[in-house]
Amino acid sequence: MKTQTIRIPMLAAPLAIVIALAATTLSAHHSFAMYDQTKTVTLTGVVKQFVAQANHAEIHFYLIAPDRKGLAKTADGKTNVEWGVEMAGAAAVAQQGITASSFGQGTVFSVKLNPLRDGSNFGSRTGAIAKCPVDPATNKPKLPAADQHCDSVPGATLIGGSAF
Numbered sequence: 001m002k003t004q005t006i007r008i009p010m011l012a013a014p015l016a017i018v019i020a021l022a023a024t025t026l027s028a029h030h031s032f033a034m035y036d037q038t039k040t041v042t043l044t045g046v047v048k049q050f051v052a053q054a055n056h057a058e059i060h061f062y063l064i065a066p067d068r069k070g071l072a073k074t075a076d077g078k079t080n081v082e083w084g085v086e087m088a089g090a091a092a093v094a095q096q097g098i099t100a101s102s103f104g105q106g107t108v109f110s111v112k113l114n115p116l117r118d119g120s121n122f123g124s125r126t127g128a129i130a131k132c133p134v135d136p137a138t139n140k141p142k143l144p145a146a147d148q149h150c151d152s153v154p155g156a157t158l159i160g161g162s163a164f
Contacts, residue, residue: 110149128161
């Protein structure tokens with residue numbers, strides 16, 4: 001009976017290439033390189049839509065103007081300024097209390113995020129989300145003062161963390 005010898009160095013190079021390609025693909029999906037982590041922007045807005053996805057839950061929202069007298073408009077004044085914030089997967093954020101029901105359409109909240117490097121109105125959440133309270137008499141959200149955020153409104157709740 002004849003035995004064959006497999007030379008490890010001959011298999012090592014192709015195997016290393018396969019492992020490197022797999023690792024690059026996996027890390028690219030979970031990379032935050034597209035976000036400018038040297039910048040943190042704090043925004044206050046009104047929920048347009050909560051998107052629950054396995055990989056990343058998102059909240060799409062209309063930005064409230066800094067004077068808090070209405071929604072922010074684009075430069076031409078015709079359209080509301082829209083933003084989006086990416087978070088962990090839907091199951092993970094649900095454990096933090098961030099769900100479609102807790103952030104339904106019309107919910108007013110403030111969030112800190114690292115914006116996209118390309119300047120698009122989208123970012124990655126950092127820290128808790130401050131949710132503005134609703135006035136029980138009017139059933140309308142209590143808005144923060146001009147240039148303030150929901151964390152400054154008495155009765156606001158922090159969701160998804162203990163610090164804003």
